[in-house]
Amino acid sequence: MDSTPTSGNSRVPSLLMLGAGGFIGVHLTKRCAEIGYRITAVDIYKDKFDTILSEEARSNIKYVHLDIRGASEKKSMDDMVQAHDIVIDLIAFANPALYVTNPLTVFELNFTENMAIVQMCAKHNTRLIQFSTCEVYGTTAGSAMRRVETAASGIAGPTDVVPGLEPFSEDASPMIMGPVCAHRWIYASAKQLLERVLHAYGIERGFNYTIIRPFNFTGPEIDYLPSEAGGGNPRVFSHFINALLYGTPMKLVDGGRNYRGYTYIADAVEAIVKIVENKDGCCDRQIFNIGAPENECTIRELAFRMRDMFDKEFRVVSDPPSPEIVSVTSSEFYGEGYEDCDRRIADISKIRAVLGWEPTSTMDDVIRQTMKYFVEKHRRMETEAPAHAGAHTVHISSAAHHEGNVPPFERGLIMSSHGTVYNTSDVLPTPTGASKIACGAHLDTPPVTPPKTQ
Numbered sequence: 001m002d003s004t005p006t007s008g009n010s011r012v013p014s015l016l017m018l019g020a021g022g023f024i025g026v027h028l029t030k031r032c033a034e035i036g037y038r039i040t041a042v043d044i045y046k047d048k049f050d051t052i053l054s055e056e057a058r059s060n061i062k063y064v065h066l067d068i069r070g071a072s073e074k075k076s077m078d079d080m081v082q083a084h085d086i087v088i089d090l091i092a093f094a095n096p097a098l099y100v101t102n103p104l105t106v107f108e109l110n111f112t113e114n115m116a117i118v119q120m121c122a123k124h125n126t127r128l129i130q131f132s133t134c135e136v137y138g139t140t141a142g143s144a145m146r147r148v149e150t151a152a153s154g155i156a157g158p159t160d161v162v163p164g165l166e167p168f169s170e171d172a173s174p175m176i177m178g179p180v181c182a183h184r185w186i187y188a189s190a191k192q193l194l195e196r197v198l199h200a201y202g203i204e205r206g207f208n209y210t211i212i213r214p215f216n217f218t219g220p221e222i223d224y225l226p227s228e229a230g231g232g233n234p235r236v237f238s239h240f241i242n243a244l245l246y247g248t249p250m251k252l253v254d255g256g257r258n259y260r261g262y263t264y265i266a267d268a269v270e271a272i273v274k275i276v277e278n279k280d281g282c283c284d285r286q287i288f289n290i291g292a293p294e295n296e297c298t299i300r301e302l303a304f305r306m307r308d309m310f311d312k313e314f315r316v317v318s319d320p321p322s323p324e325i326v327s328v329t330s331s332e333f334y335g336e337g338y339e340d341c342d343r344r345i346a347d348i349s350k351i352r353a354v355l356g357w358e359p360t361s362t363m364d365d366v367i368r369q370t371m372k373y374f375v376e377k378h379r380r381m382e383t384e385a386p387a388h389a390g391a392h393t394v395h396i397s398s399a400a401h402h403e404g405n406v407p408p409f410e411r412g413l414i415m416s417s418h419g420t421v422y423n424t425s426d427v428l429p430t431p432t433g434a435s436k437i438a439c440g441a442h443l444d445t446p447p448v449t450p451p452k453t454q
Contacts, residue, residue: 015039015276016080018068018117019090021046023222024131024214024265026053028088031269032276033057040080042066048221068113081120086276088129089117092191096184097233100335103186110190115197118209122201127208129275132195134215134291135188137168138176139341167347170213170287182339195287202285210275210283215291215346218366219265220373228381233334240303241374244310247320253334255327256300259343263292264361264369274355282354291346292359295366300325302367309367314375 014037020029021043029041029049034057041049042064049063064080067073068091081087091114093099093106114130121128166173175192177185201207223234227246243250271290275283297305303325311322330338351357361369 012036012038013085013276014083016084016087017041017090018087019043019092019131020063021048022090023048023219024217024268025090026221027219027265027269028090028272029061030054030057031273033060035273036060037276038062040064040084042068042077042080052221068117074116077117078120078123081117081126082124084126086127086129087117087121088131088276089114090131091117092131092133093187094133095233095235096187096338097334099184099187100337103183103337107186107190110187111194114194118194118198118201121209122205122207125208127210127278128198129210129212129272130194130198132191132211132213132287133188134168134213134289134344134346135341136175136192136195136213137173137341137344138185138188139178139339140176140343167293167345168289169347170289170350173347178339181337183337184334184339199285208284210278210285211287212272212275213287213289213346214263214268215289215344216260216262217265217268217290218262219370222265222370225374225378228378236299236302237306237370238374240306241371243323244307244314244371245319245375245378247323250303250307250323250325251333252300252303252325252327253330254340256298256303257342258340259296259298259345260302261291261293261296261345262302262363262366263290263295263346263359264366267292267359267361271351271355271357274357286350286354288351288354289346289348290351290357291348292361292366293345293348294359295361295363296343296345297363305363306367306371309364310371310375313368314371 015032017025017029017032017039019025020039020041025041025043026048029039030053033039034054038060040062044065044067046063046065049058049061053061066076068077092110093102099106118128118130120126177189177192195211198207198209198211202209218237223238224232225238225242225245226232226234227242227248240250242248268290271288275288278284307322307325330340348358
């Protein structure tokens with residue numbers, strides 16, 4: 001397939017990639033650079049670039065280390081927005097544990113700081129590709145009705161998810177959030193509000209934007225393994241692979257009854273590239289789901305499929321026994337205020353019709369390729385461990401944010417590159433022992449306990 005970037009004139013559009021060092025960002029930056037786009041990649045760190053970028057891709061990328069929240073940084077950001085043709089905004093806190101522990105900071109970044117970028121783009125008439133989330137759809141109507149009936153009667157209704165419900169459609173599905181006391185929904189609400197403001201900018205000012213709603217993108221470089229990073233709370237794939245490699249339990253939140261449809265990152269990136277290209281303006285002021293509805297399964301099914309595949313294709317003699325699969329409550333796993341969506345399945349008929357995109361990776365492909373990445377990385381670490389025993393890298397940085405997992409931080413706190421905040425008085429367990437880091441350090445490992453803001 002010829003993916004050479006095209007435009008209405010001879011000049012290829014320049015891209016400003018915000019959150020370029022995160023999971024989605026680094027894969028998208030790599031692909032766009034390889035096919036010829038000139039990219040300014042903004043983030044607080046670039047360690048993932050060092051692992052996956054080819055020399056060909058590096059030649060098309062200028063990396064800028066920037067914290068978007070300071071006053072002086074905003075001036076720099078405004079200048080960069082003006083100097084580029086397209087802004088791709090991946091900036092977000094996208095980790096459910098953070099929605100419960102740090103709801104205010106999640107809102108401030110996901111809406112307030114992103115709103116500032118919207119205003120810059122509108123001022124300079126720069127096209128914006130805004131990453132949102134499939135969580136804006138909230139919960140299904142069936143789930144919401146069961147909750148209302150339970151509240152009215154005082155009798156708990158069935159908790160099983162009803163199969164066969166309609167997938168979420170960009171321009172037709174209602175968006176049903178949970179109650180305010182379930183503050184986990186602050187992330188989805190902030191994202192939904194940003195979408196609505198973008199829509200209003202398009203109506204009143206003719207602003208050109210495209211909104212992307214990702215559905216469970218998965219693949220190499222997603223998150224980290226808690227047992228290799230001193231703790232933390234990444235997303236489900238990382239938790240399950242951690243259990244397979246280290247023998248910890250595979251924990252099913254509320255029994256793992258909820259459904260998800262997993263999209264392989266390489267498939268997702270090809271869809272995004274088509275949106276960037278925007279042939280004949282087909283993506284102007286449009287919203288697109290990017291997902292793989294055929295890859296739907298429950299979290300419980302995912303756990304068993306991952307364990308079976310690991311045993312058949314990746315297990316070696318030195319690995320621990322197959323882990324136990326256990327059920328835990330959401331309050332035990334995330335804390336009070338957590339609530340989840342029973343199904344989150346994408347209707348991709350719009351992106352299929354407009355851009356001709358279809359995902360090609362099966363659920364087994366997604367599991368296999370993601371697992372292969374983590375297992376090979378783990379095996380290398382085991383081999384190299386004796387040579388690096390006791391080593392621990394600390395970078396001095398005021399810290400900022402990247403797409404994917406980065407939790408809140410305040411100046412004067414410690415933030416890991418995996419996205420966790422420590423108080424400066426914390427003792428920080430690491431794979432090679434405990435160490436205490438001075439204020440302002442940028443640490444490579446997350447903590448055992450959730451962050452607390454001061």
